[in-house]
Amino acid sequence: MSELDAAITRGEWQLMRACVVGAGPGGIVTAKVLLENGFDVTVFDKYQQVGGIWSSEGCYDGLANQAALRLFEFADLPNRLHFAGAVDSQRYLENYAETFGVLDRVRPGAEVISIRPVDGPGRVGACGWLVDSRPTGDKAADVRRETFDYVVVASGAHHHPRLPELPGRDVFRGSVLHSNEVRAGTFAGRRVVVVGGGKSALDLITRAAHEAASATIVQRKVNWMVPERLLLGLVGYKWILFTRLGEALLPRYHDPACIRPLDRIDERAKGALWWLITRDMLFSSGLYRLPRKLRPAHPLPFHLAHAGVMPRGYVRAIRRGLIAPKVSAVEAYTDKGLRLATGEEVAADVIVFATGHHKVFPFLDSSVRVHDADGRLRLYRGIVPPSADRLGFVGFRQVFNNIMGVELTAHWLTCHFRATLRTTPGEQEMREAIDARLAWQEQVLPGSGGYDFGPYDIHCADELLHDMGLPSHRAGNLLAEYLLPGGVAHRYAGLTRSSSVNPQFS
Numbered sequence: 371m372s373e374l375d376a377a378i379t380r381g382e383w384q385l386m387r388a389c390v391v392g393a394g395p396g397g398i399v400t401a402k403v404l405l406e407n408g409f410d411v412t413v414f415d416k417y418q419q420v421g422g423i424w425s426s427e428g429c430y431d432g433l434a435n436q437a438a439l440r441l442f443e444f445a446d447l448p449n450r451l452h453f454a455g456a457v458d459s460q461r462y463l464e465n466y467a468e469t470f471g472v473l474d475r476v477r478p479g480a481e482v483i484s485i486r487p488v489d490g491p492g493r494v495g496a497c498g499w500l501v502d503s504r505p506t507g508d509k510a511a512d513v514r515r516e517t518f519d520y521v522v523v524a525s526g527a528h529h530h531p532r533l534p535e536l537p538g539r540d541v542f543r544g545s546v547l548h549s550n551e552v553r554a555g556t557f558a559g560r561r562v563v564v565v566g567g568g569k570s571a572l573d574l575i576t577r578a579a580h581e582a583a584s585a586t587i588v589q590r591k592v593n594w595m596v597p598e599r600l601l602l603g604l605v606g607y608k609w610i611l612f613t614r615l616g617e618a619l620l621p622r623y624h625d626p627a628c629i630r631p632l633d634r635i636d637e638r639a640k641g642a643l644w645w646l647i648t649r650d651m652l653f654s655s656g657l658y659r660l661p662r663k664l665r666p667a668h669p670l671p672f673h674l675a676h677a678g679v680m681p682r683g684y685v686r687a688i689r690r691g692l693i694a695p696k697v698s699a700v701e702a703y704t705d706k707g708l709r710l711a712t713g714e715e716v717a718a719d720v721i722v723f724a725t726g727h728h729k730v731f732p733f734l735d736s737s738v739r740v741h742d743a744d745g746r747l748r749l750y751r752g753i754v755p756p757s758a759d760r761l762g763f764v765g766f767r768q769v770f771n772n773i774m775g776v777e778l779t780a781h782w783l784t785c786h787f788r789a790t791l792r793t794t795p796g797e798q799e800m801r802e803a804i805d806a807r808l809a810w811q812e813q814v815l816p817g818s819g820g821y822d823f824g825p826y827d828i829h830c831a832d833e834l835l836h837d838m839g840l841p842s843h844r845a846g847n848l849l850a851e852y853l854l855p856g857g858v859a860h861r862y863a864g865l866t867r868s869s870s871v872n873p874q875f876s
Contacts (some may be wrong), residue, residue: 385410388787389501389518391733393484394422395463396765396776397524399444402470403780406866407788409520413472416481416506420467421460422526430552432577435459436569436679438598438608440855441771445863446470453598453679467852481506484512485521486735487758494737495521495759520787522729524764525775530728534565538703542721549574549628549724555584556720563708563716565700566724569678574722576684579692586694586716588708594666594673595680597655600647603713607679610647612771612857614828619643620671627836631854644670656685663697664688675815675824729766731820746820748804751834753783756800760785769827774859781865782834792839827857830870840865 387405390397393415401411419425423433423702435442439452447466451458458532467473480503485546490497499521504511531548534667539546549570560584564575567589578585597603610616618632619640648669657665666672687693699711707718719817731740738758742748750756752767762783769775785791795803804820811818823830832842844861845851 373737386519386787387517388410388520388522389414389485389499389516389553390522390524391485392422392524392526392765393417393420393476393478394424394428394524394526394765395773396526396779397422397522397778398463398467398472398476399763399773400522400524400780400783401472402466402477403784403866404522404787405471405475407784409784409787411472411475412516412518413476414480414482414501414503415476415478418478419464420473420476420478421463423528424456424460424463426456428526428529429456430549430570430574432456432552432555433570434571434573434681437771437773438606440858441608441612442773443859444773444777445859445861445865447649448860479504479506480504482525482733485523485733486736487737488517493759494757495761498760514539514657520760520762522762522764522783523734525731526765527729527768528727530730530732531723532726532728533723534700534725536700536702539708541705542703542707543705544707544718545720547720547722549722552722556722557585559583559710560719561707561717562586562720562722563588563718564722564724565589565708566726567591568676568724568726569681571596571724572678572681572684575693576681576687576723579683579687583719584694584717585687585692585717586696586718587854588696588698588700588710588716590697590699592664592666592697594651594670594677595655595657595684596677597680598682600650600654602650602656608855608858611825612827612855614852614856615857617826617828619647620674620813620825624807624814625829625833628832630827635825655680658689659677659685664695671825673816675822697716729819742808742820742866746808748801748808748820750795750800750804751782751837752821752823754786754800754802758798760787766821767830768822768824768834769830770825771827771857771859774827774857775823775830777859778831778834778865782838785838793836793837831857831862832856838865 386409388409388411390401393413401413404411417427418423423429433456435454442451443449449462482503484502487495488497489822497519498519502513502515504513531550557578558581560582561584562578563586564571565588575585575587596607600607616848624667701711702709707716709715738756754762764779765776767779808820815824835842
């Protein structure tokens with residue numbers, strides 16, 4: 371029995387105050403799970419709406435959900451969303467927050483500007499945390515300081531733009547934006563250049579193809595994009611990529627406790643199957659209709675972790691000449707637009723950099739180290755820093771179905787706060803586990819920054835369930851367990867009830 375549970379039994383329990391930074395998917399589900407476990411929760415969010423990137427202030431105009439039916443949902447509130455737009459996605463998240471009593475705990479328009487440990491004996495954070503906040507954007511406003519027993523950082527991974535530093539910015543007279551800044555009307559009648567090769571870049575250039583005077587996409591390399599349907603366009607992608615059988619074809623997961631016999635498929639057999647999947651992906655996405663230079667250079671599963679869902683109309687717009695694709699690095703601004711590494715100059719009125727985001731926490735005290743010298747996140751299980759107590763991060767253990775991922779993370783972190791995990795490694799053990807996992811990620815998921823677990827949805831779920839002492843088999847029979855989509859939230863309903871009655875924790 372944990373110290374917290376013992377206090378409840380003795381009647382000495384006082385509500386433990388928990389601060390959640392961010393009211394996106396990770397923040398609201400964490401608040402919900404903490405409330406169910408007896409915490410007094412306050413959620414801070416700099417936007418006026420809950421939803422994070424799905425709120426009207428948090429996303430570029432036209433942001434679309436990549437999730438097929440029954441993917442963008444939490445376990446306790448099913449929906450019928452299917453490749454939904456931002457408005458419907460936000461509406462679902464707000465409904466979830468209201469349904470489970472989270473909305474009343476949210477302080478909209480409250481920006482957290484500082485989180486630092488309370489002074490006292492023990493490790494960093496052992497005595498709680500001081501949280502400073504003020505109205506968003508009002509630097510002259512009074513700062514409100516509060517003390518919390520626990521802090522959860524769920525501020526999201528898509529709020530601090532990464533922009534390349536290129537020479538010549540002073541000579542270009544047009545607009546330079548990050549993808550986050552694109553709004554309705556940004557492209558209308560203008561020459562648009564989008565730099566980047568990920569999902570947001572393809573989303574935006576497809577939109578520009580129908581609104582702008584001209585649309586050019588510049589990408590250093592062509593990334594894989596997952597079509598909505600695979601097997602010659604007959605089967606939804608979740609029936610292939612979100613199953614245990616599908617994940618068994620990936621390079622072996624780093625945690626031996628999560629390896630099943632199916633994961634030991636012979637590497638030659640895996641290679642042959644990936645050869646077939648690669649060709650089907652080219653056909654089903656339409657990429658085979660494009661010139662070879664506009665197709666990915668490496669076969670799957672190379673860089674599958676960075677794949678998004680192919681925007682509708684992207685390939686068609688290229689074939690119709692509405693999008694001018696360039697495969698090149700960018701060297702400098704010019705007075706007319708951009709100069710590429712090939713020497714070509716691309717004219718532009720608007721340049722949009724869809725070049726990703728920094729995973730940083732400017733409000734977090736410098737005594738809490740969460741990055742290494744290479745900028746990679748160093749969090750045990752992608753959730754807690756080894757050197758601090760009563761602090762956790764939700765949303766930085768990214769998987770394909772991230773809404774399921776953040777829900778499981780919320781349950782794991784709540785168990786960690788309550789000291790009811792099966793085992794709690796010491797600081798050195800955590801650091802060694804992080805080292806081993808980062809080495810695996812660099813080999814299998816290069817460029818993941820210690821943050822992206824990509825297509826390992828079910829293995830990541832198994833790992834957290836093992837830690838919580840809960841069964842990882844979630845279906846009624848083996849065929850369903852291995853062949854039906856497992857990376858879906860509804861398979862994990864009732865985890866709060868399960869962990870509260872688990873005999874290992876009594």
